Amino acid sequence: MNSIMTCQGICKSYGSGEMTELVLKRVDLEFFQGQASVLIGPSGSGKTTLLSILGCLLAPSEGQLLIDNQPVNFSDKSSLTEVRRQKLGFIFQHAQLLPFLTIEDNLAIIGRNAGMTDDDIQQRLDNLLARLELKAMRYKFPAQLSGGQRQRVAIARALLHRPSIVLADEPTAALDWHTGKTVVELLLEQARLEQAVLVVVTHDTRMLPLFDRILSIADGILTEQQQTAAVDNIFYTQP
Ligand SMILES: Nc1ncnc2c1ncn2[C@@H]1O[C@H](COP(=O)(O)OP(=O)(O)OP(=O)(O)O)[C@@H](O)[C@H]1O
Ligand SMILES: [Mg+2]
Numbered sequence: 594m595n596s597i598m599t600c601q602g603i604c605k606s607y608g609s610g611e612m613t614e615l616v617l618k619r620v621d622l623e624f625f626q627g628q629a630s631v632l633i634g635p636s637g638s639g640k641t642t643l644l645s646i647l648g649c650l651l652a653p654s655e656g657q658l659l660i661d662n663q664p665v666n667f668s669d670k671s672s673l674t675e676v677r678r679q680k681l682g683f684i685f686q687h688a689q690l691l692p693f694l695t696i697e698d699n700l701a702i703i704g705r706n707a708g709m710t711d712d713d714i715q716q717r718l719d720n721l722l723a724r725l726e727l728k729a730m731r732y733k734f735p736a737q738l739s740g741g742q743r744q745r746v747a748i749a750r751a752l753l754h755r756p757s758i759v760l761a762d763e764p765t766a767a768l769d770w771h772t773g774k775t776v777v778e779l780l781l782e783q784a785r786l787e788q789a790v791l792v793v794v795t796h797d798t799r800m801l802p803l804f805d806r807i808l809s810i811a812d813g814i815l816t817e818q819q820q821t822a823a824v825d826n827i828f829y830t831q832p
């Protein structure tokens with residue numbers, strides 16, 4: 594399996610002096626092609642902080658992030674933008690689509706930013722809109738869609754430029770259980786089809802059995818849980 598992304602001794606602290614808060618304490622992790630991980634932990638444990646570092650949106654205080662075996666240079670803004678546009682796809686709690694653009698244009702803009710040709714963008718749009726059952730939504734505006742439909746567009750947008758890494762921060766928090774589960778299943782299915790690394794933050798432990806790996810943060814320490822133990826735990830906590 595190809596290693597796509599590696600964290601080497603990543604630490605993150607906020608504030609300074611006596612007010613310093615050490616949120617991540619030496620995170621070492623490797624992500625392989627096609628692997629889907631879920632990231633869990635109590636509120637304030639550093640999930641969004643870690644995801645922001647993986648997404649090249651936030652610099653670690655110490656340690657290194659490697660993408661495709663290349664260290665990410667967090668002090669070079671233009672190379673960071675390039676890495677984000679070419680290699681990363683994001684999904685947030687609320688779809689964050691541009692309200693004044695149609696669904697098609699919301700997606701096409703990502704392809705253009707990544708330097709795809711118009712033909713490639715059109716083919717990719719046709720393919721993803723069909724796969725995510727969004728063909729009828731193509732010329733609509735985000736406000737005309739339901740929450741679940743908007744999150745399906747967010748999946749298409751995250752995958753459009755064929756990123757090798759897809760990161761999702763609580764993508765189902767604004768959805769009911771059934772819609773949320775469908776969205777996560779679709780996200781997993783599509784990311785696996787594209788052989789992308791997928792990392793999803795969720796508070797919903799019912800989602801855990803869907804993933805290949807379970808990563809858990811508490812007190813700044815990241816640990817990996819065994820799937821079977823985690824599933825037993827779900828049955829224990831949710832009889
Ligand atoms: N920009 C910031 N400046 C200072 N402190 C911050 C900043 N962002 C996050 N923190 C602190 O870092 C800690 C981790 O925050 P983070 O948002 O990563 O947690 P989280 O696990 O995503 O929580 P939640 O489940 O509530 O979304 C919290 O104590 C938070 O107050
Ligand atoms: Mg968060």
